[in-house]
Amino acid sequence: RRHFSAVCVHKAIVHLVSDIKSHAVPTGVYDTLGNKGGIGVSLKIGISSFCFLNAHLAAHQNQMCRRTQEFMRISHEVAKTIGISKKPGSMDSSSDGDTNDSCGDSASAESNEGMMMMVNNADSKESSDSSSTASSTCKACSFGPSGGCVMCSSCRGAKTTIGGRGVTAHPSCTKINPLSTAFDFVFWAGDFNYRINGTRDIIDNLLENNMHRILINNDQLMMLMQYDPLFKGLKEGPITFRPTYKFDKESDTYDTSAKRRIPSWTDRILYKAQTNVGLISYSSAQNIRTSDHRPVYSTFTAKIDFDKCHDYDNIQVPLWSCQVKSEVCVIS
Template sequence: MTPRNEEMKKSFIQKVFATRESIGRKMTKDSFDSSEPQPDSGIHKRLFSGLGTPMPNFQDIQSFRVFVATWNVAGKSPHGDLNLDDFLQVQHESDIYVLGFQEIVPLNAGNVLVIEDNGPAAKWLSLISQSLNISPYGHKPVLTFDTKPLTVGSQKPAIATGGSLFFQKTSLKTASKIFRAETTRRLKRCNCTAELERKNSKDSCFGCQQSSAGADDLSSEEDDADEPSGFVISEITTPFSTNQMKYSLIVCKQMVGIFVTVWVRTELVQHIGHLRTCYVPRGVMGCLGNKGCISVSMSFQQTSFCFICSHLASGEKEGDELRRNLDVIEILKNTQFPKICRTPNSRMPDKILQHDRVIWFGDLNYRIALSYSDTKKLVEKKDWHTLLDKDQLKIEREGGRVFKGWKEGNIYFAPTYKYSYNSDTYAGETIRSKSKRRTPAWCDRILWHGDGIRQLSYIRGESQFSDHRPVCATFLVDVGVINDGLLKKELSNSNIKVGLKSPLLHPIDIFIE
C-alpha cells in the first residue's frame, strides 16, 4: 500500500468512527431528554443495548441464562460432604452463576477487626466447583479437607500426580488461582469498540492495566490490600484437569462475612471483560465490614453487568427498616468502580445504576411488620399475599423510599428466617424468651434493575445447614453480541473492501479501492 493510500485509509477510519460516535451521543442524549416511553422493538434493542450507549447496527441480541443465589450461612464453616447440587440447581444449567454468602465466618470482634479467618471461603469455592464441574463422564470432583500442612516444597499451590490440587496455608487470593488456572489465560479481552482498541493495543484495555490480566489483577490495588489472608489447609482431588472444567471461576471476593463468587461457562470466558470490584462497609459506625456490600462490575460481550451482594442492618424494632434504607442509599452513593481503561471514551460505567443489567441480592434483613403470633398464623395458612402486604421491603419500595425503579419477582415461598438449626421449625417455636424470639421474615431477597432481564424462577432452597434458607433466582438476560456478517455488510456498503478476522481482538483491515 502506498503512503497516500495509507493516509486515506487512516482518514477514512477516523471519519467513520467519529460520525458513529457523534450519532451515538446524539441518540443517547435524545433518548434521555425525551419524556416519551421508548419503543420495545427489535430495532430499538439493537440500537440501545450495550455498555450504556447506543448499540451499533452491526450488533445482535442474544439471551443467556444467569443464576443468582444468596445464602446467610450463620457463621458455620461447610463440611466436606455438604452437597450443593440442589442449591445450585445443576439439573438446569445456566451460563453464569453469581453466588453471594453472608456470615461465612462468625461476626465476632476477631473476624470483624482483624479478618483472621477466611478458611470457609476456600471451602465454599471447592464445594461450588464440585457441583458445577461434573465431568463429561458423569464424575464429580472428590473433596476432602485436611487440617495438617501438606508438604509440596512451596508456599504456592501445586498440582500433584493424579490431578490433586493442594492448598498450602496461604491467602484466599492464592486459593482462587487454583480454580482460575484457565480463566487467567483467557481474560485478556476488554469489550470496547474496535476504535478504542486500535487507540491502545491489540491486547485490549486489560493491556492498559496489566500486560496480562491475572486472576487478582481484576480489581484495584486497594481492593487487594483489604483482602483477607490465611485459611485452613484443604485438599481437592479432581478426576479431570482444570482445562476440562465446564465452569470457570471469574472472581471471588470476601469482606468479613460477605463472600461473592462468579462462575462462567468456560467457553464464554473469552467474552468477559472489565472485571472490577468495590467494597462498601456499613457496619459499626458505618465503617466496619460486618455489614455492607461487595459489588462486581463486568462486561459480557457488549453489555455491562453489575452484581451487588449485601448484608444490611439487622433488627426488628420499629424504625430499623430506616437504617436498612440508609444502607442502600449509601451503597448506591459510595460504590465507585476503578477505571481500568486509559482511553477517555471508555464506555464502562463506574456507578451501579449506570450499568445495563443490575442484580442486587443478599440478606437485606427487612422484616414483617406484624406480631409473632399473627405472622405465625398467616405462615401456617400459607397466605403469602396477606403476609407480603406487611413486608417492610415491599412497603418501603412502594413508598418510594428505597429501591425506586427496581423489580422483584412474586414470592410464593415461606419466610426464609429464622429457623432452628438442622430443623424445619422456626426458632420462635423453641425459644421461650420473647426478647430473643424472631418473627419469621423474608430477609433474603433478589432484585434487579434495567431492561433486558426476565426472571424465570424465584424460589428458596430447603437446606437445614443454617438458620436462613437460601434464595435462588434464574434470569434470561439480553446481551449485545457483535454480528460479523452485519459488520462486514455495513462497511462494504461504504464502497470499501474489508478483511475481518475477529472484530473485537484485531484491527479492521480496510483497503481503499
C-alpha cells in the same frame, strides 16, 4: 466469618468478558467495620455492562431506616467506584418489559389498610432487641398510601413529594438509585434483613392459615419498593415460598428461643427492570437446614449487545484473567 462474592463465567463466553472491577462497602460499626456491608462486582459481556451485588444489612425488626440508609450508601459507592460508562446506542435503562411483576407492585387500598393494622400491632419486644438504635432512626418505619412514614413523627416532619403524585419519600432516600444508570444489568442479592411487620403470634397464625398475601403486603421491603425512589427501577420476582428466617438450626421450625424472632423474608434477590432481562425462576432451598436462614436462588436470561467492529475471537484468555480482582468484606 467472611462476606464473599464469586461471579462465575462459562468458558464458552470467557472471551466476551472485559473490564472486571469490584468494590467492598463496610456499613458496620461507625460505617467502618465489615460485620455488615456489601460487595459489588462489575464486568462487561460484549458491550453490555453487568453489576452483581451481595449485601448483609442491619438486623432487627426496628432497624428499617438503618437498612435503607445502608442500601443507599452501597448503591452510591458501587455506582461511583466501579460504574461502567455507557456507550452511545446502549440499552435503554428506563424501559420495563419484564412480565414477571413484583408482588408488591399492585398492592390495593384494602391491602394497605391491612398493612396499617399490622404495623400498629408491632411487637414491642422486638423494638428492644438492638442496643445500637440511634435516636434519629425510626423504631418501625413503614410507608402508607398517603405518603411518608406511618410510624415515626420525625419522618412525618421531613416528607418529600415525589413527582407531584402525593406520595412522599423517606428523607434519607430522595434520589433514584444510581445503579440503574451506571449499568445495563443489575442483580442484587443478600441478607437484606427486612422484616414482616406484626407480632410473632399474628405472623404464626397467618402462616398456619396460609394467608400469604397478607404477609406479602406487610413486608417492609415490598412497602419500600412501592413508595421509595431509592428502589425505583429495581424489581423482585413473585415470592411464592415461605419466610426464610429465622429457623431453629437443622429444623423446619421457626425460632423457639426466648427472643422468638418474627418469621420474615430477610433473604432476597432484586434485579434491574428492563426489556432485555427475563426472570425464569425465584425460590428458596427449604431442604438446606445448616443455617437459621434458608438460601434463595434465581435464574435469569439476558440479551446482550456486541460491538460489531470488535474481533472477540482474537481475545486471549491470559489477557482476560489478568483483570481478576478479589474484594473481601470481613464479618466479625
